[in-house]
Amino acid sequence: MKVLNEPGVLARSERFFSTPSATARGLFFYVTRVGHYYYDERYNFLDSCDVAHQDSHKNFFLAYVRSGTMYFETSQVFTAERGQVALIDCHKPHRFFTSGSAESLWIHFDGANADSFFSQIITFRGGRQTFSPVPDGRIEQEMAQIISGLRSANMSEVDCSQRIYRILCSLLFPNPQHGRMPENDAIAKAMQFIGVHLFEQLSVRRVAEAVNLSPSHFSRLFRSTTGFSPHEYIMLHRIDEAKALLQSTSLSVKEIAFRVGYRSEVNFITAFTEKTGNSPTQFRKNTL
Incomplete structure (x- = not known):
């Protein structure tokens, strides 16, 4: 659905919600909201707003920046630029904002052992929360497929879970075993x-x-x-x-x-x- 009345989010942006089944909550990874956003300099998401207190937001947030720069404040301050990924725990204080035009794909996800995955990824990456994934487009493609699946309502919870799992594994183990590096x-x-x-x-x-x-x-x-x-x-x-x-x-x-x-x-x-x-x-x- 088109996004209306969210400051800094341009009209051509899209956002979709998903309510997981009891099975998905107990066994799978799942998304609660996803989006493809275009921003201008007014975008400034604060964790004190009403949206940040909704269950669909209080989980883990993954953003892939397609253009421009996004800024994040958690326990640290960092940026994610074109081709980079940011991973945030939205149970904790956070802020996202831009200073100019930008574009991102993003998902809110949870389930299974998402918290353990988050902790391991941050630990393995030396405490950093922004990453430059391998340049094969896997993470961007998986996120785009999840968003497309919710847009068309034809993605199963199993497929969605598997895609989230592959994304998390790519962040956890960024060096592909099959490469010739x-x-x-x-x-x-x-x-x-x-x-x-x-x-x-x-x-x-x-x-x-x-x-x-x-x-x-x-x-x-x-x-x-x-x-x-x-x-x-x-x-x-x-x-x-x-x-x-x-x-x-x-x-x-x-x-x-x-x-x-x-x-x-x-x-x-x-x-x-x-x-x-x-x-x-x-x-x-x-x-x-």
Whole structure:
């Protein structure tokens, strides 16, 4: 529907509402309102206005800027320019505004583990709330499809949920695994190196040196690509190897601990129990 009487929002703008089903609220990601807005310098959305207190607004806000610049105030002040995405938690104080002409696609969404996704994305991105997505247009296309689906009323809640999930994954893991970027190759080589040397002492520095990266840059790149810190990846990989040995061999727990790179049986049992919910002995009994 066309937008009327919203200061700073031009007449050719569109906005649509969506009321999620009980199933969607319990299981899916879902949108509550979406829009394709054209702005002038008067646009100034404050969280003290009546709209900001409606349920359809009090969730998470994602805006893709197609032209111009949008300004945001949350716990920090930042901008999103052409081709950039801003992600906001509208449960908390916020303000959006422009200083000239701009255009954006935006969605208000919630559901499933949206709050966890939001927290992880912000953490992985070093606290930033504006991002430059990979230049393949995926996020813009997914948002445009969601808006188009609500305009024509022919998008299912499952389809909408899947599109939101893909957007969030793109923000969480911005480096595509399938790309030919040298840095992605470095992470693939690092994972291969870890697999070969899993039984040895493996520090972040050692793995980073094996792929010719500094430890700090390697750690950031590894997390943004895989979702794990290098330390966590090594530990989980060791536990996966231990599961296979517990299930397929008669090696003692101590022998398995040393086989997968632990220098202490106690440390191995503690880590295994923490990550799986069972001690190695219990795991072996439950899988026989």
